[in-house]
Amino acid sequence: MKFILKFLASLSIFFAGCCAYAEDSPNIVYILVDNWGWGDIRIQGGSIPTPRIDALAGEGMRMTNFNVENQCVPTRSAIMTGRLPIRSGTHRVTYGLPYGMAPWEYTLPELLSDAGYQTALFGKWHLGDVEGRLPTDQGFDQWYGIKNTTDEAGYSSTPQFDPEVVPQPYIWQGKKGQPSTKVKPFDLDSRKTIDREIVERSEAFIGEQAKTGSPFFLYMALTQIHPPLGHNPEFDNATGTGIYGDIITEVDYNVGRIVDALNNAGIADNTILILSGDNGAVTEGIGGGSNGPWRAGFTGYEGGLRTVGMVRWPNKIAAGSVSDEIFAALDWMPTLANLLGEAGRIPTDRPIDGVDQSAFLLGDQEKSSREHVLVYIGDELFAVKWRTFKIHLKTIESLWAPIQTPVFPIVYDVRNDPGEDNELIKESLFAYSWVYAAMGKVLTEKGASMVEYPNIKPGQDFEGYE
Ligand SMILES: [Ca+2]
Numbered sequence: 046m047k048f049i050l051k052f053l054a055s056l057s058i059f060f061a062g063c064c065a066y067a068e069d070s071p072n073i074v075y076i077l078v079d080n081w082g083w084g085d086i087r088i089q090g091g092s093i094p095t096p097r098i099d100a101l102a103g104e105g106m107r108m109t110n111f112n113v114e115n116q117c118v119p120t121r122s123a124i125m126t127g128r129l130p131i132r133s134g135t136h137r138v139t140y141g142l143p144y145g146m147a148p149w150e151y152t153l154p155e156l157l158s159d160a161g162y163q164t165a166l167f168g169k170w171h172l173g174d175v176e177g178r179l180p181t182d183q184g185f186d187q188w189y190g191i192k193n194t195t196d197e198a199g200y201s202s203t204p205q206f207d208p209e210v211v212p213q214p215y216i217w218q219g220k221k222g223q224p225s226t227k228v229k230p231f232d233l234d235s236r237k238t239i240d241r242e243i244v245e246r247s248e249a250f251i252g253e254q255a256k257t258g259s260p261f262f263l264y265m266a267l268t269q270i271h272p273p274l275g276h277n278p279e280f281d282n283a284t285g286t287g288i289y290g291d292i293i294t295e296v297d298y299n300v301g302r303i304v305d306a307l308n309n310a311g312i313a314d315n316t317i318l319i320l321s322g323d324n325g326a327v328t329e330g331i332g333g334g335s336n337g338p339w340r341a342g343f344t345g346y347e348g349g350l351r352t353v354g355m356v357r358w359p360n361k362i363a364a365g366s367v368s369d370e371i372f373a374a375l376d377w378m379p380t381l382a383n384l385l386g387e388a389g390r391i392p393t394d395r396p397i398d399g400v401d402q403s404a405f406l407l408g409d410q411e412k413s414s415r416e417h418v419l420v421y422i423g424d425e426l427f428a429v430k431w432r433t434f435k436i437h438l439k440t441i442e443s444l445w446a447p448i449q450t451p452v453f454p455i456v457y458d459v460r461n462d463p464g465e466d467n468e469l470i471k472e473s474l475f476a477y478s479w480v481y482a483a484m485g486k487v488l489t490e491k492g493a494s495m496v497e498y499p500n501i502k503p504g505q506d507f508e509g510y511e
């Protein structure tokens with residue numbers, strides 16, 4: 046009897062410590078589409094039909110002012126950590142140099158694992174390519190996909206490629222506690238089918254987890270629409286508009302398959318489903334890609350930071366809602382932790398730049414909890430978005446253009462001037478210069494925080510602040 050009581054007591058401690066919210070814990074599915082422009086979906090003016098994505102948008106909140114970082118790496122680290130990428134040394138894409146998140150960073154999948162979730166990444170990681178910095182070192186129970194950029198699929202197609210200098214890129218897989226292993230070369234052939242493999246693995250994971258009943262986090266990071274352009278042969282000439290239309294059609298189909306998988310498993314109502322891009326569309330040289338009304342992708346203009354963003358949580362987040370409030374990729378980590386009742390797990394020994402948007406998503410608060418976005422390109426601060434204004438300290442017109450620095454920062458009202466061409470400082474003869482002071486407050490606060498907590502350098506072995 047004594048033994049049984051002791052056993053029961055230890056069980057209750059186990060449940061209290063590990064899975065206090067397990068019964069009500071919603072699953073989380075994050076579908077990330079690469080290089081997706083704000084205007085690449087029909088419901089936001091896209092030229093290619095995207096019926097599944099448009100329908101999904103109608104079942105939750107569509108965010109028309111969803112802001113990401115400027116490139117693949119920083120947006121992914123922002124989602125994972127809730128921290129400005131400049132702080133974690135993940136502010137730009139690098140090739141062949143040490144990079145990625147230090148193991149010390151506390152990631153969303155680590156937080157969810159600690160809260161009793163099963164976690165999986167299928168797709169592109171791009172946050173570190175050495176043992177110790179792989180997905181299974183940063184909170185994922187399992188992964189399948191590519192360590193670095195999708196650009197690597199093109200390496201072996203260049204005639205001078207030398208695998209003695211740069212190893213042939215591979216598709217990898219791994220489980221927590223074990224070294225990741227090679228699956229097959231990542232080249233122009235496997236590039237065409239990797240997204241289908243990502244979707245099939247995601248479907249299987251959803252089905253298995255639904256049966257076990259334990260909550261899960263699925264991070265499905267598609268490789269589309271990133272160059273080199275290639276798609277599943279099933280979508281050859283899907284729209285008659287060229288390869289970009291075929292790829293958009295494939296993305297819409299793949300999103301639809303995940304929506305169906307959640308429905309078929311009977312868990313759609315208990316799943317927070319997030320769909321977003323990671324930076325704006327490439328519009329030059331690839332025959333497609335639309336940033337909608339926003340100016341110039343991969344720059345400090347709105348086309349470089351505003352992308353597709355939507356979230357569905359049936360009966361919790363109002364279906365069919367559309368919001369132009371500022372929301373950032375940085376906000377997901379603290380927001381999800383709060384929605385789950387796990388805010389106590391958010392680290393307090395480091396700055397977290399994401400804000401809790403749970404009240405805003407649940408409709409308890411009309412306004413977003415965020416008023417500004419810092420726009421970095423690499424390690425340089427290009428602009429600050431504040432309320433409806435955008436203040437440019439530096440500008441570039443495209444990824445390949447030179448950087449220009451105005452004497453007085455350029456100010457636009459992006460709500461009334463989405464194309465950012467009506468410069469308010471000159472037009473108003475400095476009447477709008479008070480907006481500089483609003484920016485100054487934000488920058489003073491962030492600057493002080495970066496003095497107290499110095500930014501981690503790319504690839505640095507970092508073990509914590511004193
Ligand atoms: Ca990208």
Ligand SMILES: [Ca+2]
Pocket residue numbers: 147148149150151152155182183184
């Ligand atoms: Ca970690």
